[in-house]
Amino acid sequence: MKVRIDTEVCQGHGQCVMVCGAVFRFDEQGFAVVEAEEVPAEHEDAVARAELQCPERAIRTER
């Protein structure tokens, strides 16, 4: 699985960090970033939940 955040759309609600802090983190301005596009297998379910949970619909995953 791959994951991307549309930085034009993210407003830093932080839902993704709450759902999966292993993959998503905040930058110094408080917006969400991912360290690597490739999602470790053990975090795939959590990343899928984060995509669903984002109120701004800023997260895109690809399998």
Next chain:
Amino acid sequence: MSDREKFNRAVSTAREFDPYPSEFLDHEFEVYDTLREYLPVARSEAMRSASLDGAGGGWVVTRYDDGCEILKNPADFSNQTQNYPVRPWIPQAVDPPLHTSYRRVLNPWFTVEAMTKLEPHLEQYAADLVDEMLQKDAFDFVADFADPFPTVIFCELAGFPMDDYAQIMDWKNLIMHANDGHPRGHELAHAKAVEMGLEVGDGDRLPEEASLAVRAQAAQATYAYFSELIDERRERPKDDLVSQLVQARLDGERDLSQEELEDTLFLLFMAGLDTVASALGLIVQTFAQNDAKRREFVGLMEDPARVGPAIEELVRIHSIVLLPRRITRELSFHGALFREEDQVLVPTQGINRDRDEFPNPNEIEFDRMPNRHVGFGLGPHRCLGIHLARRELRIALQAFHRKCPDYSLDPARNAVAFGGMKGLASLPLSKG
């Protein structure tokens, strides 16, 4: 009732829609449900107090998708409304791209990391306030806890001297609650209107002109206070937001002007004092009336994986914020013709109970997933203090329920609610 009759009833519900008086709260969710079903983009002629210039009328949307569409489109739906006494607040009343520059100055102070550092202090202060409150047999959760907890924390963070706490609360109550059913706000506003020689009428509400004049006067006094505070911190900086703001550079290019500093402090003041207090009051009122839900919360509140989503659900069910936007050009919006300069209101309370987005919208489901609620707003104006608010809500509810897991409404003293950016002015409870 026939469909025709139901539709006609919805038309008059829309025409009379005004979420600002406290009486609206008696049937607010019924009204939002009716509008959402029959007139999801509705025209109200009564929404008078929405605007400080006294101009009446405006649109209200109640579908989740429509509300999100508006909040995510600041070009067509501007935050430069007329709803501000004296001057617009920064960054709330500013549109991108300038809004983005102001937010870049403010964002680093409100990050998760910054707020996490505050946690030990929040925990300690919450526990102390709870202990003090519970020494009484009958207590007022709002007056004894929900009002002082976030307010004192915010004043400390911002750098407002605690000696001025009572004065600051009076200004806040005048500006926010002159005419919404808040007893202290009304009492202060009435006295001030008499002092100013204004027509006060003999009803429960002040005439609109008197209310506007009193609010503007209180705002002037608040601005003058901020101006002095800014000068003071420029001379002698401390470890607080005012001092940091004075030293901030916009886009790394220039200092903020005195007016910009004052307008920013004004926004922080308005946003920081009431919101968490209101949400806490409404949440605990619900828990006092629903033993099963309260016990369910007490059972999960120490579980770090479950308490976060539970707080989100409580914010969804008790969203308090009404978000007005100014329409910047004539456009067709889901069948309605929006005219330039008209106002459209996005009530987060109504949006967050749309069953198309939230199944069983009126039920508190602590593990609700997904829960894309807009209780903290959406789009570029998303609540700056979101991480502070979440922490305050969690820490306050944990501290209270650890010491007082069972309570009920005090049968002898009723809770007092205010409308608009709704909340409780008083919530008397009994232990057990």
